[in-house]
Amino acid sequence: MACKSWRQSIGAYVDGQAGALENLSVLAHLRFCRPCQGELRLAKALKGALRALPAPPVPEDLWVGLERVSRPRRASGGLPLPLTRLGLGLTGVFAAAGFLILCWSWIDREELSVELMVRAHHEYEIGRGPLGRKEI
Amino acid sequence: MMLAASMAAALAWMAAWSPAHAGPDIPRERIRRAFQLPPVPFEGELSFQAAGEKVSLFMISSGPRGVYRRDLMGPEGAARSVVGDGEREWIFDGTRRRVWIGTHQPAIVPAAALFQPQTSDQLSLSTGSPVAGRPSSLIEVRSREGQLRQRIWIDEEHGVALRGEAFAPDGGLGWSWRFKRVSFGRRRAAESFEFRPSSAAIVSDRLQADDSQQRQAVERTGLQPRKPKWLPSGYYLESVGVMAHGRKSIIHYRFSDGATMLSLFQCPPRVRLKFGPKGGRRLRLSNGSATLSWSESGPVLGWSDLGFKFVLVGRLDAEGLRRVAESVQ
Structure with missing residues (x-):
């Protein structure tokens, strides 16, 4: 086995992820292989250096994001998400249609001039005479 | 002793002038009563005129138990009569032989002359000029904004309305009416307040x-x-x-x-109703x-x-x- 192929096993050995048989094989190889001994020292030094680094700050919205990701695919006690979206969409469409109908019915309402009615009242009052003898 | 008496007098004076003891709204109460029939028999001649129109003349009389009669005078005597007999109101058009029946609504003036101020109106009472030779009080009714709405002259002795003016919001005179002649206490024949439609008359509601x-x-x-x-x-x-x-x-x-x-x-x-710019x-x-x-x-x-x-x-x-x-x- 060439040293190049041992490096992956040395990495697993340093990370503590190798099995017992793989650990024994690595240790047996390291006894006789100088380059791999150097590789082991390098891997251990790198791991120590990484541990010495300060921990990166936890993003504030991490939990929100995690909750969103981990939320169940159904709305609480309701319809599946696609159906909820469909319902919301339909509600919006109906609301818009209702608003348009309301606007249309208001615009469509004919404006009646009260002044014309007053004029009709006045003309009748004059035409009928003081005692209301006018017949229609 | 003197101090106690002075304090009691001061307290009595304050109580007498405090708003809580100010008594009823006198002008408002006088207007309310002014259009009711007086307790004594009444007769009068009233002219009514709307702005720019002809004068209408009414002969008005009232008797005991709230009976009343109003004759609208035409060129040949009474053209339209309204008789309240205590139970019903009869409206009779002699020229057309038509009779209409309505509800008994005793009042001393025609409906167009009736007036009741709104709650928000401001009323002021003063001495008015004589109307039909009788001393009167004048009540001016103004809106909350100070606009003159009505003027009513009320008989000093019997408290009935003798004259009135109604004003438009622009200050112009809308219509006016006044008694040209009035008499109190002269009893009229009971038949004047009874009405029996003739068989030829058409009677309707x-x-x-x-x-x-x-x-x-x-x-x-x-x-x-x-x-x-x-x-x-x-x-x-x-x-x-x-x-x-x-x-x-x-x-x-x-x-x-x-x-x-x-x-x-x-x-x-x-x-939609369009009321114009005003x-x-x-x-x-x-x-x-x-x-x-x-x-x-x-x-x-x-x-x-x-x-x-x-x-x-x-x-x-x-x-x-x-x-x-x-x-x-």
């Missing part, structure tokens, strides 16, 4: 419309007629017509007491609110009920218009 006119109005407008159930004293439904307005047709009910007219316009649904003020009705405006023919009231718009035009005070409007069914 004063709210009943001519059948053919009403049928025609229904056919042309497609509207179910809605008329008032209450009318001021002396008024009856004179005719029903149809007024075309653009694509819409409006029913026009015309009521009259011989001297003045009252019009009710019943509009179709899906319309607009109007809000008036509360039992079934909603209305807009009260003013025109050359007197006050105009517009309101909506069950989707239908109504307009009422006539020389009545706001209270009279409100009562007619609320009775429309």
Whole structure:
């Protein structure tokens, strides 16, 4: 086995992820292989250096994001998400249609001039005479 | 001892002048009573004139137990008589031999002269000039904004209204009336306050419309007629017509007491009322609110009920218009 192929096993050995048989094989190889001994020292030094680094700050919205990701695919006690979206969409469409109908019915309402009615009242009052003898 | 007496006197003086002990609103109470029939028999001659129109002359008398009679005088004597016999009101048109029956509404003046101030109106009392030779008090009624609405002269001795003026919002005189002659205490024959229609007379309810006119109005407008159930004293439904307005047709009910007219316009649904640039003020009705405006023919009231718009035009005070409007069914 060439040293190049041992490096992956040395990495697993340093990370503590190798099995017992793989650990024994690595240790047996390291006894006789100088380059791999150097590789082991390098891997251990790198791991120590990484541990010495300060921990990166936890993003504030991490939990929100995690909750969103981990939320169940159904709305609480309701319809599946696609159906909820469909319902919301339909509600919006109906609301818009209702608003348009309301606007249309208001615009469509004919404006009646009260002044014309007053004029009709006045003309009748004059035409009928003081005692209301006018017949229609 | 002296100190205690002084303090008691001061407290009594303060109590007498505090608002809580100020007593009733005297001008308002005097107006309310001024249009009621006096306890003594009364006779008078009243002239009524709307701005720019002819003078109408009424002979008015009242007797015991609230009976009354008002004759609208024509060129050949009484042309229209209103008799309240204590139970009913009879309206008689001698020239047409028509009789209308209404509810007994005792008042000393025709309906157009009646006035009741609004709650928000400001009233002031002063000494007025004599009317029909009788000393009087003058009550001026102004709106909250200080606009003069009415002037009423009230008889000092018997407290009845002797003269009145109604003003438009622009300050112009809307209509006026006054007793030219009055006498108190002279008893009139009881027959004057009784009415028996002759067999030839056509007797009908004063709210009943001519059948053919009403049928025609229904056919042309497609509207179910809605008329008032209450009318001021002396008024009856004179005719029903149809007024075309653009694509819409409006029913026009015309009521009259011989001297003045009252019009009710019943509009179709899906319309808006346009009151013109001056607009109007809000008036509360039992079934909603209305807009009260003013025109050359007197006050105009517009309101909506069950989707239908109504307009009422006539020389009545706001209270009279409100009562007619609320009775429309």
